Every structure is written in C-alpha cells, then in structure tokens.
Amino acid sequence: MENQGQPESEFTSQTSGQAGASPAQPTASASGAASGPQSVAASSAVPSPQGSMASGAASSSQGAAAYAPAMPSAYAVPITPVKEPFYRRTWFLVLLTIVCPVAGIPLMWVFGRPKSTPARIALTVVAALVILASLGSLGSQSGSGTYSQSDTPQASATEGGSGSSDSSAPAASAPAPTLTAIEAKYTGSTEAGTMIKQGASGLVVTGTYSDNSTKTINDYVVDNPAALVAGETSTFTITADGKSCPLEIACTTLTPEQYKEVCTWVEYEDLARYEADWLAKDIAITGKVFQVQESKNGTVYLMHVTEGSYGIWDDIVLVSASSSAVSTRVLEDDVVTVYGMSTGLYTYTTVLGAASTVPSISASYIDIN
Incomplete structure (x- = not known):
C-alpha cells in the first residue's frame, strides 16, 4: 500500500503544480507521504468551494503572469503613415503664392508652410509687392484711356468753333484736282x-x-x-x-533765197588779208572756174575772183561744195556766184609742184551766171 500511495502523492503534487499551487505544497505532500495513507487521503480531500475558488483565481493570475508567452514579431500589424495632401505641401503653397497671391498668402499661413517664419514673411512681402505693381499698372492704363476719351470731344469742339471743318478734313476725302x-x-x-x-x-x-x-x-x-x-x-x-x-x-534753216540775202559780198583783198575777220561768216563772191576736181565726197573748184582788163581773171579762191549745193553741173570757164561760209586760208599743191595758199569757201549754193 505504501508503494502504491507514493505515486499518488507524486501525481497529486504534479497536478497541483500544474494547477498553480504554491511552492509549499510539494513539501507538504512529501511529509504526507511519510505518514501513510492518511496523508494521502488528507491531500486528496476536496477543498471548500470558496477556498478553492479564491486560491484558483490567485493561482491562475500568477500563472498567466508567469507563463504568458510574448507575441512573435512576425504577427505584428505595420503602421502605414498618412500621406500629406498636395495642397499642404510647401512647393504647392509657394507656387500658389507667386501665381495667385490672394489665395496663396492665407493658405501659406494657415498650413504653416514653409516651416520657417522668416521665409513666409519674405514670400508675403514679395506677393504684396506684385499685387501693388499690378494694381498700379491697371490704374495707369485706365487713366490714359480716360484722357484720350476726354481729349477727343475737346478737339471736335475746337474744330467746330473755328468753323474750318473743310480745311481740317482728311486729304483722302477731298476731291482729286482736275x-x-x-x-x-x-x-x-x-x-x-x-x-x-x-x-x-x-x-x-x-x-x-x-x-x-x-x-x-x-x-x-x-x-x-x-x-x-x-x-x-x-x-x-x-x-x-x-x-x-x-x-x-x-525753223532756223533758211531757204536758198533767205540764205543768199543774208550773205555778205566780199572782195578778194579783204578775204585774203583779213581772213580771221571773215572766218565762219556767210559770204558771197563771183568768179570764173578754171579747174574742177570731182570725188565721191563732193567737188572742189579753183576759180579766179578778180576780173581784169581784156577779160583776164586773177586772184584764186578754193571752193568746196556738196552735190546738193549745185543744181546744175559746173564746168571749167563757167562764171559762177558762190554763197557759203568762209573757212580761212587753204594751202594746196599746184600742177608744177609748188605750194599755194589761198582763201577757201564751203559753198551752200552755186549759181551759174
């Protein structure tokens, strides 16, 4: 019986330990085992309900505190940070303050962005200056427009009062001159x-x-x-x-009759002695032809212009003429009157090879007497 009671004591001790008995209970159980079956019975006795409930609650709380395992980290729920709205961000508030200062300045101070107070003050001052500059520009434009409108009626009134509306009319509306x-x-x-x-x-x-x-x-x-x-x-x-x-x-071209009338009659001695005085002047002279030399460029005549005694002619003059100057062909021994321009002295070679200098005339008309 004693051998059989020992295991029961140990089982009871283990069960009590598992139930959360105090450390003093195993010692009492060991002493009960030495006293025999009575100790076993005593230890096996059912405690009172109230004491058992109280001791059980205490034992349970102590056991939970002593043996409660920690939750593994793998089963921890991660905490997700809340994303800040874009309209609270610094870059958005700065941009809004620059683009639309009226809306940007209040939101910048409400949300406290930028975090630096001096930065917010500087942005507020800059935005206020932009607003003032814009208002000033609008005011100057409005003032210039008002001046132009008020100036036009005055100009119209001045023109109407002067009574010179015709003279002030634009040139485009005036009739074209005829x-x-x-x-x-x-x-x-x-x-x-x-x-x-x-x-x-x-x-x-x-x-x-x-x-x-x-x-x-x-x-x-x-x-x-x-x-x-x-x-x-x-x-x-x-x-x-x-x-x-x-x-x-x-017409400055004279007729033959008119030309002959304006020509000056001249003597050989004056023409030969004072050739410079007669140069390029229209003259008239009469003589007897003794030599005719024709060419494609015209005809050259040599004639004596001074009639001496017994029908002898002397004093040579050279006459050049175009075909239009002569209506009838002139031959040697013809007595002619030459009307033309004095061309000065002319030197030619005679048949005998001697040089002879004589007055010359460019004939316009030659009449055969």
Whole structure:
C-alpha cells in the first residue's frame, strides 16, 4: 500500500503544480507521504468551494503572469503613415503664392508652410509687392484711356468753333484736282526736216490743276505732227485730257533765197588779208572756174575772183561744195556766184609742184551766171 500511495502523492503534487499551487505544497505532500495513507487521503480531500475558488483565481493570475508567452514579431500589424495632401505641401503653397497671391498668402499661413517664419514673411512681402505693381499698372492704363476719351470731344469742339471743318478734313476725302490748262514748250532741234510728234526730243507738256499745282504730262497727243520746213514757222496743236494748246516752232534753216540775202559780198583783198575777220561768216563772191576736181565726197573748184582788163581773171579762191549745193553741173570757164561760209586760208599743191595758199569757201549754193 505504501508503494502504491507514493505515486499518488507524486501525481497529486504534479497536478497541483500544474494547477498553480504554491511552492509549499510539494513539501507538504512529501511529509504526507511519510505518514501513510492518511496523508494521502488528507491531500486528496476536496477543498471548500470558496477556498478553492479564491486560491484558483490567485493561482491562475500568477500563472498567466508567469507563463504568458510574448507575441512573435512576425504577427505584428505595420503602421502605414498618412500621406500629406498636395495642397499642404510647401512647393504647392509657394507656387500658389507667386501665381495667385490672394489665395496663396492665407493658405501659406494657415498650413504653416514653409516651416520657417522668416521665409513666409519674405514670400508675403514679395506677393504684396506684385499685387501693388499690378494694381498700379491697371490704374495707369485706365487713366490714359480716360484722357484720350476726354481729349477727343475737346478737339471736335475746337474744330467746330473755328468753323474750318473743310480745311481740317482728311486729304483722302477731298476731291482729286482736275486739269484746267496745259502748256507746251519745245527746246529741240529747229533744223529743216526735224519731225515734231508725241515723244519728240525737247517737247515738254505741263498741266495746271484746280488746286494751282503743276505737273509734267506724258500722255499728250500732237494733233498735226509734221517736219519743220526751212524758212517757215510751224504751228502744232497739243492735246491732253481734253485740254489743248498751240505750239509754234520757227525753223532756223533758211531757204536758198533767205540764205543768199543774208550773205555778205566780199572782195578778194579783204578775204585774203583779213581772213580771221571773215572766218565762219556767210559770204558771197563771183568768179570764173578754171579747174574742177570731182570725188565721191563732193567737188572742189579753183576759180579766179578778180576780173581784169581784156577779160583776164586773177586772184584764186578754193571752193568746196556738196552735190546738193549745185543744181546744175559746173564746168571749167563757167562764171559762177558762190554763197557759203568762209573757212580761212587753204594751202594746196599746184600742177608744177609748188605750194599755194589761198582763201577757201564751203559753198551752200552755186549759181551759174
């Protein structure tokens, strides 16, 4: 029996230990085992309900405190940080303050961004300056517009009071000036055969307009184009834009009769002795031809111009003439009258090889007597 009671004591001791008995209980159980079955019975006795509940609660709390295991870190729930809204961020508030100071300044101070107070003050000052500058610019533009509007009625009133509305009218609205008269002038050649027509060299037509201005007219018409005639004055009619004017041009080329009338009769002695006085002057002289030398460029005549006794002619003059100057061919021994221009002294070689210097004449007309 004793051998059988020992294990029971040990089982009871272990059970009590597992139930949370105090450390003194195993010692009591060991002493009970030495006393025999009574001790076993005593230890096996059921405690009172109240004592058992009290001791059980105490034992349970102590056991939980002593043997409560820690929760593994793998089963811990991670804490996710809350993301800050973009409108609270520093970069957004600074940008908003620059773009729209009215909205940016209050939000910057409400959210406390930037965190540095001096930075917020500096941004506020800069934004306030931007606002003031914008208001000043708008005010100057508004003021200039008001001045322009108030200035226009005054100018209109001044013009109306002066009574000179016609003179102040823009040039574009004024009627274009009209041509009232034309005038033609000619400064070109006046030799016989010169053609007078539209675009002729030296012909200038000037128009006078209703505003007293003048202008050269190129679009004109010569109603009666013609060539100038020797010894005559020609009258032409010039027309432009319905206006006409006459133009008179005197031909400076003389007719044969007119030319012969203006030539001066000269003696051989004056022509030979004072050749410089007669140079390039129109003269007339009569003589007898004793030599004719014809060529494609004209004809050269040698003639005596002084008639002596017994029909002997003396004093030689050289005459050069074109084919137009002679209406009838001149032969040797013809007595002719030469009308032409004195060309000074001329030296030629005689048949005998001697040099002879004589007066010369460029003939315009030669008449056979």
